[in-house]
Amino acid sequence: MQDTEKTIQSQGNHNGYLTLVSWITGMGALAFGYNTAVVNGALDFMAKPGQLDLSTWAQGVVSSGLTLGAAFGAVFGGPLSDKIGRKKLLIWLGVIFTILGLGCGLAPNTTVIIGCRFILGLAVGAASGTVPVYLAEIAPASKRGQMVSMNQFLIVFGQFLVFGVNAVLGNLFGDHAAIWRVMISLASVPGIVLWIGMYAMPESPRWLSAQNRFADALKVLYRIRSKAQAEAEIKEVEANTKREKAAQANAVSLKDFKQKWIIQVCITGAMLGVIQQFAGINAIMYYGSQVLKDAGFAANAALIANVANGIFSCIGAVIGMYTIDKLGRKRLELTGLIFCAVALITVGLIKTYAGMSSWTAYAIMIIILVYIVIFQGTIGPVTWLLDSEIFPNRYRGLGTGIAIFVLWFANFIVGLLFPVLLDVLGLATVFYVFAVCCVLGACFVYIRVPETKGVNLEDIESYFRARYDKNYQGESKI
Structure with missing residues (x-):
């Protein structure tokens, strides 16, 4: 009886510590969400005469420059985290978020803010790959989905936070055009917490194992697992690490990615990112006010309604966080893509055939909110989770970096072209295009993506090797 009570107490302590790890590490995701969405509300103030006096093109560059930087940050962040460790890189990212967040707020001209936003984007991109990888490597298999989904929740919470902050500051201090400097500078707060x-x-136990620091890895596992779980896991990780090093002793490089099975993993990871972005979520999160105005809302009403996008994003992220380990990754991804396609088509049909009826704007807003909940509870978290799971330990840093680079570049394309497409094609046609992308994405996921719910990271590797590596002698357990 006493042993049982000790076990329960130990598990409770581990769960509490893992929750703390999730929240602290997730400040990188919060900074990610805040910095990507802060221009939704701040740009109008920045563009005013006497401030930065931004042209339409300059507004687009200021907005999308961060996502372009994030694409490159994702590529460099992965190998850097492999070299210096996940923990050390996250500390440095906290420093960059803090300094560059303040730098954007103090920028004297357009050139400086574009440069600061691009460098800040490098940190956002590195965080977008490092945070989910760190959480995936430190979490037990049974809680990996929930912990990595915390990353998605804090991204959308950061977006909600900035929508609310911008709405409050814009209404209270809208007569002061320089209020945009406060809006943008507040992005340094989560950076300080992360730093x-x-x-x-703790450092990632799998990264420590990759450095042959198995004793240190075991010490970390004792802090986040029961004694029996820690000892069993370190044996499996150690054996897998030795197999990898016996197979190839050289350092990981892009040459390793010429292997067919690694290429196939990269294609899968990269396409998951493209599917996530071309489903259209960030067209709404970055340009929500414009979408709602196009649907029929007045400018002030659109700004207020835009806050609802952030609220419903958080609701969807919470739902995803607590269902992803129960319902499975693949099932959630497919369900999300299908229902998002239906929602997008419905908006297009209403816009096409209902015109500017009195109920049109409210109907479109409601359906968009439903779409947001579905996306943020399925496609959003599942993409980040799968990209953190499918790459083998040896290649995880660089492989995840490549996949996240593609995701961010797709994000950049959507952010840069959506205003143009909205102006040329109209809201209905653009949403039809996004719906087609959802359907094509569902076909890809059905054919290519394995179910990784409750599966050890090492067994996920065996699935891809058994499927695509002719020289592999093992068997897939999936």
Whole structure:
């Protein structure tokens, strides 16, 4: 009886510590969400005469420059985290978020803010790949989905936070055009928390194992697992690490990615990112006010309604966080893509055939909110989780970096072209295009993506090797 009570207490302590790890590490995701969405509300103030006096093109560059930087940050962030460790990189990212967040707020001209936003984007991209990888490597298989989904929740919470902050500051201090500087500078707050908080966090046990620091890895596992779980897991990780090093002792490089099975993993990871972005979510999160105005809302009403996008994003992310380990990754991804396609088509039909009826704007807003909940509870978190799971330990940093680079570049394309497409094609046609992308994405997921719910990271590797590596002698357990 006493042993049982000790076990329950130990598990509770581990769960509490893992929750703390998730929240501190997730400040990188919160900074990600805040910085990507802060221009939705700040641009109008920045563009005013006497401030930065931005042209239409300059507004687009300021908005999408961060996502372009994020694409490159994702590529460099992965190998850098492999070299210096997940923990150390996250500490440095906290420093960059803090300094560059303030730099954007103090920028004296357009050139400086574009440069600061691009560098800040490098940190956002590195965080977008490093945070989910760190959480996936530190979490037990049974809780990996929930912990990595915390990343998605804090991204959308950061977006909701900035929508609310911009709405409040814009209404209270709208007569002061320079209020945009406060809006943007507040992005440094989660950077400070990440910077300081990561000093108290453990290093990834799998990264430590990759450095042959198995004793240190075991010490970390003792802090986040029961004694029996820690010892069993370190044996499996150690055996897998030795197999990898016996197969190829050289350092990981792009040459390794010429292997067919690694290429196939990269294609799968990259396409998941393209599917996520071409489903249209960030067209709404970055340009929600414009979408709602096009649907029929007045400018002030659109700004207020835009806050609802952030609220419903958080609701969807919470739902996804607590269902992803129960319902499975593949099932959620397919369900999300199908229902998002239906929602997008419905908006297009209403816009096409209902015209500007009195109920049109409200109907479109409601359906968009439903779409947001579905996306943020399915496609959003599943993409980040799968990209953190499918790459083998040896190639995870660089492989995830490549996949996230493609995701961010797709994000950049959507952010840069959506205003133009909205103006040329109209809301209905653009949403039809997004719906087609959802359907094509569902076909890809059905054919290519394995179900990884409750599966050890090493067994996910065996699935791809058994399927695409002719020289592999093992069997897939999936």
